Structure formats: structure tokens, C-alpha cells
């Protein structure tokens with residue numbers, strides 16, 4: 001119910017800024033609206049029965065947030081309570097007015113090894129499996145639709161649901177030695193957190209079929225070649241200091257997040273509507289979003305500075 005209220009608030013504030021089509025797109029953030037509202041409590045309760053680890057959010061003054069998947073003793077696998085945590089962190093990001101960027105990373109040198117297999121074994125009946133899948137589809141769809149530019153910083157392994165999580169970000173940066181692998185077939189599964197639908201849009205259906213059908217290990221070189229990776233970062237040597245990989249990722253992301261928050265957010269919104277809406281609706285949405293930045297502070301400042309684009 002709380003989540004529904006947040007969403008209503010978001011929709012209201014989006015509509016009042018004359019972005020009706022954008023508001024409708026946000027509304028689509030709930031892939032399964034019944035999951036989002038009425039069944040939410042029941043699913044949350046079931047997921048909370050499998051505790052462990054956490055998903056941590058650090059919002060920085062720069063407008064860049066860091067989301068950390070944190071369960072090192074299980075290679076950052078998602079326990080049930082971490083799925084609920086993730087959804088709550090996404091809600092917090094949805095209501096962050098000054099957001100510009102997000103880095104999604106794993107704790108302790110590895111990204112995420114998918115679902116916690118202990119929880120998977122305990123909820124292996126199809127009904128509960130589908131509810132978990134719908135919950136994660138909703139959370140990850142809302143993550144991808146945030147009005148900010150997101151990047152998955154993949155260090156170590158991103159396996160199964162962890163590989164799916166990388167596709168819910170706008171970009172993927174692979175650290176040297178890292179691997180993204182959709183291991184689902186080896187587990188007698190297919191992606192269920194929306195990872196297949198998103199993968200097809202990122203690498204095309206031929207490559208997606210190869211990656212899923214062959215459970216291919218994607219290293220940084222292959223990642224760049226097929227467009228799954230947007231960049232490769234060298235893992236810094238120990239003497240260079242802790243946290244340096246994250247700093248490198250922040251530097252990389254800053255090329256896209258420099259500038260005023262409303263403009264960065266508008267960039268993401270026009271791209272998202274272009275990708276998700278039919279052309280006529282996307283054009284109308286683009287016009288509405290254009291209206292929110294035209295004559296705005298960043299636009300007026302740029303006009304006053306007589307800048308040349310050399």
C-alpha cells in the first residue's frame with residue numbers, strides 16, 4: 001500500500017510537470033500491477049522467510065548513487081530478504097529528485113551469483129517460483145526505468161539472476177577477469193527476472209540465443225564484441241588503494257551524468273520512451289519532455305555563454 005502511494009505521488013508530480021505520456025510510461029513500471037499492490041504483502045512475507053545479506057544504497061551529493069549487492073559469504077546471491085531490499089531501494093531512488101546516475105556493484109570483489117540456491121530449493125513449487133519471478137521483474141523493470149543513467153560494474157562473476165541484473169542497467173562495465181554468464185540452462189531454467197527480454201534488446205536475438213542456449217561465459221573481450229559490455233576497466237593493483245575500481249567507474253559514468261540533473265533525467269526519459277513506446281506516442285512524449293528543459297536554467301545559461309561546440 002505504501003508503494004502504491006509512492007507511485008501515485010510520482011504519477012501526480014509527473015503529470016503536473018506536463019509530462020502526461022511520461023507519467024503513463026512510469027505507470028507501466030509495474031509489469032504486474034496486482035503484484036505491485038494487492039499481492040505485495042503476501043510475496044514480501046514469503047521472501048522475508050529467506051533472510052541473509054542486504055542491498056545497500058548510498059546516495060551521494062554528486063547525484064550519483066551506489067547500490068551494493070551484499071552477501072559475500074554466498075558470492076552475493078539474492079536471498080529472499082535481499083529481493084525485498086532491492087525493491088525498497090528502487091522506491092527510494094524513484095523519489096530522489098536530484099538523481100543523475102547509479103552504479104550497481106557487488107560487495108567484496110564479485111558481482112552476484114543469482115538467486116540464493118537455498119531459497120530456490122525451498123520455494124521450488126511453480127506457483128511460488130512465478131510469484132518470485134514477477135516480484136523481481138517488477139523491481140528490475142522499475143530499476144531500468146529510473147530517470148537516471150545506470151551502470152552495472154561487473155567484477156568477478158555475474159551468474160544467473162546476477163547476469164539478468166546487469167541487463168537492468170543502461171550500461172555494463174566489465175572489470176578485467178570478470179565473467180557474465182546466463183547459467184540458467186545448466187540449472188534447467190530460463191531467465192525469469194526479465195533478463196531474456198532485455199538481453200535480446202541489448203545484443204540482438206541471434207547473440208541472445210547463443211548466450212542463453214550455450215550458457216556462454218562472456219569475458220570482457222566477448223562482451224565488447226557483442227555489445228553486452230560498454231567498457232572494460234582494469235582492476236587496480238592493491239597498492240593503488242581500495243575503492244579505486246568504483247572511482248574508475250564513477251569517472252566513466254561522469255561523461256554521461258555531467259550537467260544539470262533535469263537535463264540528464266530528460267536525456268534518459270527521451271531514450272526510454274523511444275525504446276518502449278510506439279513511435280507516435282514516443283514523439284509526443286519527446287515533445288513534452290523537451291518542454292520541461294526548453295528555457296530552463298541550463299538552457300538559458302548555455303545560451304548566455306555563447307558556447308561553441310568544437
Ligand SMILES: CCCC(=O)SCCNC(=O)CCNC(=O)[C@H](O)C(C)(C)COP(=O)(O)OP(=O)(O)OC[C@H]1O[C@@H](n2cnc3c(N)ncnc32)[C@H](O)[C@@H]1OP(=O)(O)O
Nearest residue numbers: 073074075077113114115116117118159160161187192193
Ligand atoms: C532466475 C534466477 C536463476 C538463478 O539465479 S539460479 C542460480 C544461479 N547461480 C548459480 O548456480 C551459482 C552457483 N555457484 C557457483 O557456481 C559457485 O559457487 C561460484 C559462484 C562459481 C563460486 O565458486 P567458488 O569461487 O569455488 O566458491 P564456492 O563455490 O565455494 O562459493 C562460496 C560460497 O558461496 C556459496 N554460493 C555461491 N553461489 C551461491 C548461490 N547462488 N546460492 C547460494 N549459495 C551460493 C557457496 O555455496 C559457498 O558457500 P559455502 O562456503 O559452501 O557455505
